Amino acid sequence: MIYITGDTHNSEDMTTVSSRNMKLCCAEQKSDYQKITNLIILGDFGLPWFNCPVDEDGIHPTNKTDIYLLDWYNKKPFKILAVMGNHDNYEMIEKLPSVEMFDSTALKVSENIFYLKRGEVYNIENKKFLILGGAKSDDKEYRIPYKSWWHQEEWTDEEKERCLQRLYDHNFHFDYVLSHTGPSKGIACTDSYYLDEENFLQLKTDSTVAFNDIIDSKIAYKKWFFGHWHSDWGYEHYQSTKYVPLYRLGIVLLE
Numbered sequence: 580m581i582y583i584t585g586d587t588h589n590s591e592d593m594t595t596v597s598s599r600n601m602k603l604c605c606a607e608q609k610s611d612y613q614k615i616t617n618l619i620i621l622g623d624f625g626l627p628w629f630n631c632p633v634d635e636d637g638i639h640p641t642n643k644t645d646i647y648l649l650d651w652y653n654k655k656p657f658k659i660l661a662v663m664g665n666h667d668n669y670e671m672i673e674k675l676p677s678v679e680m681f682d683s684t685a686l687k688v689s690e691n692i693f694y695l696k697r698g699e700v701y702n703i704e705n706k707k708f709l710i711l712g713g714a715k716s717d718d719k720e721y722r723i724p725y726k727s728w729w730h731q732e733e734w735t736d737e738e739k740e741r742c743l744q745r746l747y748d749h750n751f752h753f754d755y756v757l758s759h760t761g762p763s764k765g766i767a768c769t770d771s772y773y774l775d776e777e778n779f780l781q782l783k784t785d786s787t788v789a790f791n792d793i794i795d796s797k798i799a800y801k802k803w804f805f806g807h808w809h810s811d812w813g814y815e816h817y818q819s820t821k822y823v824p825l826y827r828l829g830i831v832l833l834e
Contacts, residue, residue, distance in 0.1 A: 580614040581704055582657075583757070584829035585806035588666060589625035590644050593651075595827045596620070596659075604814075610831040615657045617703060619695075621806030621825060622664025622712055622759030626652070626688065633674045637689040652692050659692045660685070660703075663712035664759040664807065669731035695757070697734070698742035700749055706832065707749070711742070711758035711794065714807050715785040733786050746797055753800045755832075760787050761805035762795040765822030769810040804830070 582605070587595050594600055596618060605612040626649065629642040640646045652659050663672065672694055675686035681701035686694040695701060697712035713732050722728035734742075760766070763782045767773035773782065783789045795803070804813070804823045813823030817830060 581617045581832040582615045582829050583619045583804050585621050585826035586623035587620055588623050589628045604829045608831045617658050617660055620661045622662045623666045624661035627671050628668055635676050637687045653689055661694050662757050662759055663697050665714040665716045665732040669729040698738055700745055706754040709753040709756045713787045714760035751798045756800050756803040758805045760807040762791040763788055765803055768822055769808045769812050769824050
């Protein structure tokens with residue numbers, strides 16, 4: 580069983596994936612927490628946040644918070660799969676070892692934690708997932724390059740081309756899309772502010788949103804899950820929408 584939720588921001592929002600919170604969300608969906616085999620975090624996972632040694636086994640953190648979180652996640656009874664966000668340490672992510680899983684390759688943080696590569700397609704529990712990710716930080720002027728902000732948060736042209744080829748390879752059909760920020764139509768669901776056309780168009784100044792819109796126009800899928808906007812609108816309206824923004828609550832995929 581797959582459980583999908585929003586940003587955890589290293590330790591800041593780690594209670595999002597506490598067993599207590601996840602059990603409550605499972606109970607509301609008449610599902611058994613004990614049956615979760617894969618937990619998916621929709622970007623801004625933030626582990627590791629600090630630079631540290633890396634080898635074929637994954638990271639070896641030296642920061643106390645990262646050490647604690649690594650141990651905490653490794654004790655979870657399911658795999659942790661993270662989409663890349665904008666508040667993630669891309670310098671460290673790029674050093675992670677690549678491992679084969681879900682009919683593709685992922686990046687190994689530890690024995691129990693993996694980053695899903697953006698632009699890749701994964702077969703997880705017989706469901707086909709298109710993985711996007713990234714976003715433009717609107718607070719980067721207050722952040723320090725390569726310590727709390729990384730330019731790799733936005734896609735390169737080469738990455739976009741490879742992703743578009745993946746769409747063709749899979750006949751433009753997927754079960755689910757996982758991203759950090761959403762397509763503009765999905766983001767607009769989170770706030771009436773975007774009912775104003777000028778405000779709505781402002782969303783497309785984020786190159787990742789603009790690319791997500793291109794993807795959205797080309798593919799068929801059941802649901803598009805995304806985080807970033809700190810909204811659980813998708814949890815509340817799950818049955819009536821294909822856009823599912825999540826933050827502290829989680830959705831169980833059974834079908």
